[in-house]
Amino acid sequence: MLIINKRNWAVFGCCLGLLFCLVIFLYLYNPIIKIELSGNQVPGQIVLSQSEQKMLIRELTRAQFIGRGVCQAPRLTLSVRKKKGMDRYLIDKDNLIYDSTGQIVQPGKKLQELLTALEQKLRDRSLYGEMIAWSEADKIFPRLARAQVQDFDSRLAFWVQRRAGRAHADVQPLTAEDTAIMKQIYGGKWSWKRRAILVKIKGRKLAASMNGMPHGAGAISGNNFPGHFCIHFYNSKTHSGRVNLEHQVMVWKAAGKFGEMTRRAVPRRIMEVFFTAVDQGEVNLAEQLMAIKDKKEKRDLNEILHRIEWLTVSGCKATQESPGQSVFLVKLEVGLEKEPGKLEREGYLLLCRSKGAAPWKIDGSSLLKLLKSQEKVQWPGGIKSQG
Template identity: 40%
Template sequence: MKNGSGMIYARVRYAISVLVLSLMVALSVYTPAKNPGGAVEEGGTLYGEYIGWAEVNRIFPRKGTARIIDLDTGRSFQVMRVGGSYHADTEPLSYLDSVEMNSIFGGSWSWKRRAALLTLDGKRFLACSINGMPHGSQQIKDNNYPGHFCIHFRDSRLHVNRREDPAHMLMVCKAAGMLDEMLAESSPGEVVKTFFTALDQGELGILARVTYFETPDQLTELLQMAQNVDRANLHRASGKEDTVTVELGLKLKNSAKSFERAGSVKVCHSSYLGWRVDYSSVKPLLLPGKDDLPAARITPEDTEEDLTI
């Protein structure tokens, strides 16, 4: 009888841990169920309008000024648009704006994308994505920012290849509060791409949201591994149903080496969360192995958008 009670206790404890895990994952990237396009406020977070580049290009002309609000921190700085045909090339408006922007990016300039809002008048807020690396030409000479940076909106494209940037598009969805809606409509292959994009960008909340865990310990393990990843370039993802074959380049922090990895990723479906990546199947791809080959296809970050138009 004592052993039976112990087994029941263990099962109850396991069920509770799985429930807690599910709540942690759901709350880690909580967004409104649906954003019909206008700015909304949920749980103290303001989400922006999900509008296309064509309209932004019309209402935010060159030499126009705006305020950028970082979604995660709520901090803001002013910018001036200095160019851009497929997205907005902008610069911090002043020296103090550059200081604030640098602080938002953790004290060092980075190509990492961040979800943000752009407002022209303090009344209308537009969902966007920014990177923080100065590149290309500089027009404001006294702002202590040696170049410009890019702001992407829905339908924006890179100048260098005229393609949408997956990381920017993911951050635009986050800024619009539309992650849940986007993921619910995603195919298995698209969810796998989102997993590796979030991994590459250090978006731990989104990474947890698109992953299926059997135990809470697996969530902790994934987050620890993710924080050690510097770059994760997904080169190929193909397959249907519940298995997606991938090829990727992986570079770890504090290491000059990068590696090519290939394998199959399992996905599973939930009526509430949609398709998710099975952690047990993706874990081997994130661990360096003895047989790894040097990765020749890690995209240099300084060539992704280093083109002024």
């Protein structure tokens, strides 16, 4: 009996030793924790499944090495997280894969199919759309094509048909039901306010902006929409040939790139984008451009900014500029909620930045004083107004 017990313990010990060796083997020779795919055109990321990871690693080892170089315009980024450190691979528009040392590999057919499927999964799961130039959007969404428009904030969606437009898309809702959904998005009344939208067509999701006012001619009978409305994409233009900042801010929002598009902007541009966001009711976007000192200042600014129905900059002069500060004398015309007529505001607005390449921010105290002040300010001579 004693001999049998010793044998059992010996067998148990051998099994335990083999299990320990297997764990050590997996730790040393299979160090990958997870692989993530992120997009450069579409913000967001997905984690590959175990089967997708195995296929990716297998096909990467079979891919053909074709030289060395630098990826100039990465479309996708593969992040391979290991127990110690991380490896990154950049993928360009031609599906060439660049590792951190500059080696370039040409993926085989199976790897290209996997990358295409993963990119589509990324697009489907992302809250944002692709920010593509009008020249490309014009081809993806040609005249007479149908697309689904999804409002970015409410996520309500309706169908449209593009009827015309050279520098942007002139579209109409397909049916009366689609018109009703669009009017619901605008709170039951038509408006020129811009809204961030996603245009879904041909398996793609494009960042765009729309206004909510029927105007001009309409050609779809029975849709209860008296005219058409406009959809703008990145760098599209109005009928007058001008890129409309109100639409562009909404495109940046729909693409998740508002911070990226304003990070390196000069003070005057920051100010233009800020007041544009406030005018369009996008206080959350405007707040990203403010430097606020405390909770009380934030509360006071939030209260007055949310009451603004519309805002126009009628005058602007730079009075003082330095590497860390920029001061403007600004004239505003403001329409407040539930208050008829317009208010005039005039005063100095300070923009500041910390050292290095930090983005410019609007000083909250100077903004609050400007929005509340009813005093007239002496405009300095010799500086041209740029209203």
